[in-house]
Amino acid sequence: MTGKHAEQPQRLHHLLTLAGLPQALLVALLERAAELRVAPGEPLRRHDLLSGKTVVNLFFEPSTRTRASFELAARRLGAEVLTLDMAFSSTVKGESPLDTFYTLQAMNTDLFVVRHREPGVLQTLAQHALPQVHVVSAGEGSVSHPTQGLLDVFTIRRHKQKFDGLAVAIVGDVRHSRVARSAVQALRTLGTRDIRYAGPAELLPEDLDGERFTNPDKAIAGADVVMMLRIQKERMQAGLIPDEHEYFRRYGLDAARLKLAKRDAIVMHPGPMNRGVEIAPEVADGPQSVIREQVTNGVAVRMAVLATLLQK
Amino acid sequence: MTGKHAEQPQRLHHLLTLAGLPQALLVALLERAAELRVAPGEPLRRHDLLSGKTVVNLFFEPSTRTRASFELAARRLGAEVLTLDMAFSSTVKGESPLDTFYTLQAMNTDLFVVRHREPGVLQTLAQHALPQVHVVSAGEGSVSHPTQGLLDVFTIRRHKQKFDGLAVAIVGDVRHSRVARSAVQALRTLGTRDIRYAGPAELLPEDLDGERFTNPDKAIAGADVVMMLRIQKERMQAGLIPDEHEYFRRYGLDAARLKLAKRDAIVMHPGPMNRGVEIAPEVADGPQSVIREQVTNGVAVRMAVLATLLQK
Amino acid sequence: MTGKHAEQPQRLHHLLTLAGLPQALLVALLERAAELRVAPGEPLRRHDLLSGKTVVNLFFEPSTRTRASFELAARRLGAEVLTLDMAFSSTVKGESPLDTFYTLQAMNTDLFVVRHREPGVLQTLAQHALPQVHVVSAGEGSVSHPTQGLLDVFTIRRHKQKFDGLAVAIVGDVRHSRVARSAVQALRTLGTRDIRYAGPAELLPEDLDGERFTNPDKAIAGADVVMMLRIQKERMQAGLIPDEHEYFRRYGLDAARLKLAKRDAIVMHPGPMNRGVEIAPEVADGPQSVIREQVTNGVAVRMAVLATLLQK
Known part of the structure; x- marks a missing residue:
């Protein structure tokens, strides 16, 4: 999974994972994103960096926000975008993703933004790409969601400047979260050591370094960053975790629980949110929330990825 | 619902309803639309008025014609358009419209074109919009469809010049029609006093001023404009109204019934039509029909709305 | 069906079928496509030939590849593209295609790319088109798929130069194949006499000239071109043809069977492929396969069609 980077230490060709991505490349992407970011209410700058390029949004799983974010990122750089919602159409004829x-x-397309439920499919596509074609992951099973990880550390960086010495609490279904995995990989590369996971015991990760808590208060105590994850309601229906009300009481982030964190802690969520389940509305919309800023930053980060991969 | 206009009498920021829209603003939109209108067969003029702007088509109900009309209107003004068909995708993850x-x-989007089944959702979105963001209704429950109302009066104006003294008959399921409500609001603002409604008793409106008839002949007699509404076949299945054949006999517009109207009366329909149910093919495609012209005018009117809201 | 061409021998207005298309027009399209073709890895040239034109992709049947190919072709010529997936949306309100x-x-649209399951619908649309509006078939029942036929002969021409003297074997469900019909019409017009069909007896065509074989070895023996067709698995479920395994054994193209053809024979498939059913992976991805090149050529051919129809 890290081979893509190892082979090409100086230059990024595909972006399938943040695992193994050299710190210099990661920082270069964040700096490029900072240049490309447009604050809400400010006029867009028109770029022609990707003029004549075709970006294909190839989504084998449904998506609204990530697909829209990539689509706007590509078009604002001057690329043509072809969006294919394979969650509905591919099943019709049953062709393989490859x-x-x-x-x-x-x-004559240039870059593929791909989301797929099954781990490994994206690697297969990248291995069979023509030399001039790039593949970017828009989410791969519970394994990886690299542009989400990038936007998360980009957002943290805007508020906390440095990563060394930060305490980050990740709360919810960490075990099945590609968002958490990519964020943790980026945080590690950037020097964050203190990462804590909290959630129901059966949803804590086995493959991630860091302290595990079934009591979220202990993870959140003294944290600089509190990252809440979306809970899949299907897991409740399956009886694996308590119902919404009880989940909120035990693991949800409300104002009282947030007080345990540092006074200037920021609250993050990858969306879409279950308000009143993993997060209280007053926290989601409160002064410490950077949830909407994450979305704005997501477009900038994706522009940086596309521009970096596609530019000569 | 009319507050949006009352607060900003000089300038339109959102367009959610035609109720309460000052006559001067309404006329200004119609005149702008007249400038932007391109007759069938004439070459399009390329506008860059909205260059650098992003228009989001956010449809929580299915739509082909209104969505296409807004999409073409926005692109022909130079905007980027992001179309999201939430009728299919939103239910997947169950996020709230807000x-x-x-x-x-x-x-960094600039204007939202939104359709939603539930009254009030659009007002909620507009209330939570950033100062630089605009919301335009593309249909709200049975309450409002303001750009349809605008295209209806724009079309009437092209054929009848003045609204004062016109007799307008609206026939069909007026009670549940957002099209009828918006058209009536615009007609009232422009000075039309004689508006008649006809249809099955249980489909006549309670909240609209004007004479009610269960016999359409009486409403159509002497009319300058005959506006036929689409009948929902589900209401037939529910037994609320007679079957298609009987509905056509009693309320459908055929050549004989149309003869009751003025000789130069025009026939309108918002589409999609049920031919042979509410309207006979020979009338729909006949010389008095302006049904296709309504579609052409719809693009012009939507261009006028987008240009008016988004231009500095 | 051929009337469209007969009426306008000098100039193409609609493209609904290749039947009756004069050789000169057919060759002109192929030459235009050759000029517009961009080899994989080469930069696209930006064209403004269709600037200000609106192309509507109106698909009443699901499609990924043909729709994407037309969409890219139109945009690379500078047109606006409106894509409407009526396979999902039209059923909602039940409006007629016309x-x-x-x-x-x-x-104010200029050209319609239409796919419909029912024979004759496209002719109806073309007959009711405004004088300045063009209709291009993207597939009509089992009758016609003219741009697929064009890309097939374009591909053959690149490898074989001349059509006279070629032996072409078409294997699979020829009876229900619009791809086969359009390819055969183009081949006949260009001078190919030796066309053979192979497949289960009940899937051999009744309306096409050429020799029929239930043993594909006899059709493939000495062929210059082997065109494999997709088999619909629904026909297997209906018990009309043997199961996948048995179908592959009897009719599938593997390396051994391909050896019966000329040494420099090319292998074609319109896609999407059922690997291991009608074609072996080693043949699909082998040195004689031009299957991916067909896709590249498809964009060029569609650009040629759009540019020819829409240019003054």
Whole structure:
């Protein structure tokens, strides 16, 4: 999974994971994103960096926000965007993702933004890409969501400047979260050592370094960053975790629980939120929340990724 | 609902309803639309008025014609358009419309075209819009469809010049029609006094001024404008109204019934039509029909709305 | 069906079928496509030939590859593209295809790319098109798929130069294949006489000239071109043809069977492929396969069609 970077230490060709991405490349992406970021209410600058390039949004899982974010990022750089919602259409004829990729690649396309439920499919596509074609993950099973990880550390950096010495609490279904995995990989690369995980015991991760808590208060205590994760209601229906009301009481972030964190702690959530389940509305919309800023930063980070991969 | 206009008498910021829209603003929109209108077969003029702006088509109900009309209107003014069909996708993750709106608004977007089944949702979005963000209704429950109302009066104006002294008959399911409500509001503002409603008793409106008839012949007699509404076949299945054949006999507009109107009366329909149910093919495609012209005018009117709201 | 061409021998207005298309027009399209073709890895040239034009992708049947190919072709010529997936949305309100067409035509649109399951619908639309509006088939029942036929002969021409003297084997469900029909029409026009069909007896065509074989070895023996067709798995479920395993054994193209063809024979498939059913992976991805090149050529051919129809 890290091979993509190891082979090309100086230059990024695909972006499938943040694991193993050299710190210099990661920081360069964040700095590029800072240049490209437009604050809400400010006029967009028109870029022609990707003029003549075709970006394919190839989503095998439904998505609204990530797809829209990539689509706007690509178009604001001057690229043509072709969006294919394969969650509905691919099943019709049952072609393999690789054959779909081969076909679209043969249409003189340049970069694929791909989301797929199954781990490994993106690596397969990248291995079969033409030399001039790039693959960017928009989410891969519970393994990886690298642009989300980038926007998370980009957002933290805007508020906390340095990563060394930060305490980050990640609360919720960490075990199944590609968001958490990518964020942790980026935080580690940037020097954050104190990462804590909290949630129901069966939703704590086995593969991530850091302290585990079933009591979220202990994870949140003294934290600089509190990252809440979306809980899948299907897990409640399956009886794996308590119902919404009880989940909120035990693990949800309300104002009282947030007081345990540092006074200037920021609150993050990758969205979409279950208000009143993992997070209280007054926290989601409160002064410490950077949740909407994450979205704004997401466009900037994706522009940085596309521009970096596609520019000569 | 009319507060949006009352607060800003000189300038339109959102367009959620035609109720309370000052006559001067309404006429200014119609005149702008007349400038922007391109007759069928004439070359489009390319505008850059909205260059650098992003328009989001956010449809929580399915739509083909209104969505396409707004999409073409925005692009022909030079805007980027992001179309999100939430009728299919939103249900997947169950986020509230307001959170979806917050998210898309954080992507440096400028104007939202929104359709929603539930009355009040659009007002909620507009209330939570950033100062630089505009909301335009593309249909709200049975309450309001302001750009349809605008295109209706724009079309009438092209054929009848003045509104004072016109007799307008609206036939069909007026009670549940957002199209009828917006058209009536615009007609009233422009000075039309004689508006008649016809249809099955249980489909006549309670909240609209004007004479009610269960016999459409009486409403159509001497009319300058005959506006036929689409009948929802589900109401037939529910037994609320007679079957298609009987509905056509009693309320449908055929050539004989149209003869009761003025000789130069025009026939309108918002589409999509049920041919042979509310309207006979020979009338829909006949010389008095302006139904296709309504569609052409719809693009012009939407361009006028977008240009008026988004231009400095 | 051929009337469209017969009426306008000098100039193409609609493209609904290749039947009856004069050789000169067919060759002109292929030459235009050759000029517009961009090899994989080469930079796109930006064209403004269709600047100010609106192309509507109106698909009443699901499609990924053909829709994407037309969309990219139109945009790379500078047109605006409106894509409407009616396979999902049209059923919602039950409007007839002709009324949907009338509506979209009234939006100052210039060219419709239409796919429909039912034979004759495209002719109906073309007959009701405004004088300045063009209709291009993207697939019509099992009758016609003219741009697929064009890309097939374009691909053959690149490898074989001349059509006279070629032996072409078409293997699979020829009876229900619009791809086969359009390819055969183009091949005949260009001078190919030796066309053979192979497949299960009940899937052999009744309306096409050429030799029929239930043993594919006999059709493939000495062929210059082997065109494999997609088999619909629904036909297997209906018990009309043997199961996948048995179908592959009897009719599938593997390396051994391909050896029966000429040494420099090319292998074609319109996609999407059922690997291991009608074609072996080693053949699909092998040195004689031009399957991906067909896709690249498809964009060029569609650009040629759009540019030819829409240019003054």
